[in-house]
Amino acid sequence: MIDRTDRKILSILQEDCTVPVAEVARRVGLSTTPCWRRIQKLEEDGVITGRVALLDAAKVNAPVTAFVSIVTNKHSEDWLSRFASVIQEFPEVVEFYRMAGNVDYLLRVVVPDIAAYDAFYKKLIAKIEISDVSTTFAMEQIKYTTALPLAYVPLEKGRAASE
Numbered sequence: 001m002i003d004r005t006d007r008k009i010l011s012i013l014q015e016d017c018t019v020p021v022a023e024v025a026r027r028v029g030l031s032t033t034p035c036w037r038r039i040q041k042l043e044e045d046g047v048i049t050g051r052v053a054l055l056d057a058a059k060v061n062a063p064v065t066a067f068v069s070i071v072t073n074k075h076s077e078d079w080l081s082r083f084a085s086v087i088q089e090f091p092e093v094v095e096f097y098r099m100a101g102n103v104d105y106l107l108r109v110v111v112p113d114i115a116a117y118d119a120f121y122k123k124l125i126a127k128i129e130i131s132d133v134s135t136t137f138a139m140e141q142i143k144y145t146t147a148l149p150l151a152y153v154p155l156e157k158g159r160a161a162s163e
Contacts, residue, residue, distance in 0.1 A: 001154075001155075001156050002042075002154070002155065002156075004155060005038065006038055007150050007153055007155070009024055009035065009039060009042070010150055010153075011150055012027055012028070013039070013048065014146070014148065015147065017051040017052075021035055021036045021039065024039070054146065061112045062110040062112060063110075064110065064112065064113055064114070064116070064117065064137065064138075065108065065109070065110055065138040065141070066107075066108075066109040066111065066117050066135050066136070066137050066138070067107070067108055067109075067135070068106070068107040068133060069105075069106055069133070069134040070103065070105040070107065070130055070132070071102070071104050071130075071133075071134075072104050072105070072129075072131050072132075073131045074129065074131075080098070082128065083105070084096070090109075090120065090123070092109045092120050093107050093109055094108050094110055096108075114137075117135070117137075121133070121135070
């Protein structure tokens with residue numbers, strides 16, 4: 001079960017996972033060893049699934065973000081498995097969701113320019129049958145975060161999540 005201290009640790013690590021354990025411990029009021037044990041437990045429990053470096057898309061020549069809505073008339077488990085496998089081949093696809101509603105799948109694709117998107121699109125439709133593809137391009141990124149809201153994490157029995 002996660003408590004308020006774990007939630008504080010998660011908040012710090014979501015902001016910057018390079019903060020030394022001793023500093024995390026100081027900020028949450030623990031000594032280093034118990035703090036490190038909590039972090040290890042959060043990793044073992046799958047709460048922390050990885051630690052990464054976030055890159056500036058423009059500086060790695062991937063400044064164009066496209067949201068690709070896909071509709072298909074194929075809904076078998078085999079087709080989905082094949083489709084997921086095809087999508088794994090494309091490093092341009094940074095997010096991939098199965099949706100409810102009018103769109104079956106949503107991709108977030110990052111590329112250098114429209115020509116690169118067109119090349120991606122042509123390779124995609126050559127690899128798998130899709131009924132309809134609709135793409136919208138982001139004009140400006142207003143908000144971007146990888147941090148998940150932690151106020152919803154249930155705390156130990158008897159403690160409110162908003163504490």
